[in-house]
Amino acid sequence: MTARILSLPLYPELSAAQQQAVIEGVLVSVRRAPAAAGSN
């Protein structure tokens, strides 16, 4: 499977809670599909 690009929200006014929501969303999604996760 080919890795594809996705732009995450990044704004100066992004609160710590909003940043955490982004991070957790990605983590949860990858955990749901662990076979597809890869190293950087």
Next chain:
Amino acid sequence: MVTNDAQLARTARMMAQHGQSGKKHEHQIEGRNSRMDGLQAAILSAKLPHLRAWTEARRAVAERYRAKLAGVVNGLQRCPEDSASAWHLFVVETETREAVQATLAERQVATAIHYPRPLPCSPRTYGSAIARRISPSHRR
């Protein structure tokens, strides 16, 4: 465009003025009319004093993302060690893009796919030398 190269700045100005050298109706190179209008300039002038702080804030967010997502996604943007990115975009590579996007959408987090079809692969330019160097799997 920002540069400390005087020659490059001169060329850029010429390109934005239909290739004029500075003297009206003397077109030395091919260019276009892409001059900033006054309203845009006024807004950008008001924003300019905040640029440094906004950039630092963007870098802090990017640093946090990079720390938390390294090894989680397939790839993160890299920045040369002798450079500092303003992180206009924060792009990750993932084999589960649609799933990541859907999960984030459930959490009211908007994401974007910038240029889902690379510009060289658009119908107008498809078949160009650049497009031929992009593998079919990367054209989506």
